[in-house]
Amino acid sequence: MSHAYFSPSASSRWLSCTASLALDVSHLTPKTTYASELGTALHEAGEQLLLNQTTAKKLVGATYNGIKLDRVHVTEILVPYVEFVRKHCEEGESYELFTETRAVLTDDCEGTADVVILIRKKNGLYTLKVIDLKTGSGEKVSPINNTQLMIYAAGVYKTYSLIYDIDDIQIGICQPPHNVYALVSVVEKNLVNFAKQVESVIEDVRAGNVTYVPSDSACRWCPGVSICPKLHSAVNELAKVDFEKIPKASAKTMAELVALLPLAKRAIAAIESEASERLLAGKKVPGYKLVQGRGSRDWKFSEDKLVPKLLALKIPKTWLYNSSLLSPFQIEKVLIDKGRDPKEVSKLIKSIPGKPTMAPESDSREAVDANADAQKDFSK
Numbered sequence: 001m002s003h004a005y006f007s008p009s010a011s012s013r014w015l016s017c018t019a020s021l022a023l024d025v026s027h028l029t030p031k032t033t034y035a036s037e038l039g040t041a042l043h044e045a046g047e048q049l050l051l052n053q054t055t056a057k058k059l060v061g062a063t064y065n066g067i068k069l070d071r072v073h074v075t076e077i078l079v080p081y082v083e084f085v086r087k088h089c090e091e092g093e094s095y096e097l098f099t100e101t102r103a104v105l106t107d108d109c110e111g112t113a114d115v116v117i118l119i120r121k122k123n124g125l126y127t128l129k130v131i132d133l134k135t136g137s138g139e140k141v142s143p144i145n146n147t148q149l150m151i152y153a154a155g156v157y158k159t160y161s162l163i164y165d166i167d168d169i170q171i172g173i174c175q176p177p178h179n180v181y182a183l184v185s186v187v188e189k190n191l192v193n194f195a196k197q198v199e200s201v202i203e204d205v206r207a208g209n210v211t212y213v214p215s216d217s218a219c220r221w222c223p224g225v226s227i228c229p230k231l232h233s234a235v236n237e238l239a240k241v242d243f244e245k246i247p248k249a250s251a252k253t254m255a256e257l258v259a260l261l262p263l264a265k266r267a268i269a270a271i272e273s274e275a276s277e278r279l280l281a282g283k284k285v286p287g288y289k290l291v292q293g294r295g296s297r298d299w300k301f302s303e304d305k306l307v308p309k310l311l312a313l314k315i316p317k318t319w320l321y322n323s324s325l326l327s328p329f330q331i332e333k334v335l336i337d338k339g340r341d342p343k344e345v346s347k348l349i350k351s352i353p354g355k356p357t358m359a360p361e362s363d364s365r366e367a368v369d370a371n372a373d374a375q376k377d378f379s380k
Helices: 008-014 018-022 034-050 071-087 147-160 188-206 216-220 229-239 243-248 251-280 303-312 328-337 342-348 372-379
Strands: 094-106 109-120 126-133 166-175 180-186
Touching (some): 008 018, 008 109, 008 216, 034 071, 034 126, 071 126, 071 166, 094 188, 147 188, 180 188, 180 328, 229 251, 328 342
Parallel strands (some): 126 166
Antiparallel strands (some): 094 109, 109 126
């Protein structure tokens, strides 16, 4: 796991909001989640399985990073990951496989690539493949325009191109929880240009030339979002508003207020999150306490053991499952993940206009005339 100042895993944030690196987050409560701890455990176990240092059978019940792996972890994440990697090792005359490979772009921008494969082709040239394992089920990750993978690939290429004659570069994501097993090709010239752009940003930050550029992607995982002055400024501006006068506000004033809303929402959510983290860490927040949240229910047994028990109660099997057809978007994603053209199903899809919604004028979508429907009704 990378701990570099210019961390590749956080590159989508600091490449767009360079000022996020200038925030002092040392006094904030460190955030650790079960998902991140599990991810570390699965990466450690996955490396051993890939290097034949253990077996899938032995991994079930084994403990890594303080987490005991179960059958689902092994059969639905680790085994598909290993099969995916090994599949991409068999496309040439021979190959070399490296795990946990250090990828260095600059002294303070480096990380660890989960898998690096160098495949020797019949013409004596090599294909470089850099693959990253994603174990989370929350957000689906794509290798396309993935800055973390691009930085890894640039760092690895810079090192290995001195030894191997590489003429093909591919970067990939393996995310079994989302059924993502995808590699995309990267043109060497584009990768080199990308690396230069990243190095330019790094030089600007080193020189103190930083800018706050809040956005969904930049703020979502930013550790300093609760202390961001740009977000705090938005909250302060809204706090000055006389809400009784809002209905009579000018168009310009309304536009200014609307522009502040997403920033203020992020700040408020970040402050609430920081307060919760403090309480969970055993710290005091005067006037607030931790209470037991609303619970949920789940089956006591795994599916293979549960279904026979339900059938024994004379519950029809057709009552136990509720399957439905995937949406057009989901089908297209499946086709892309399988290396097929999503346009294959375009003739089977109809477009349903969405409801009018507010967006900044910079939005690329065409403006909707709010009076259009009324005019149509009047003309009938």
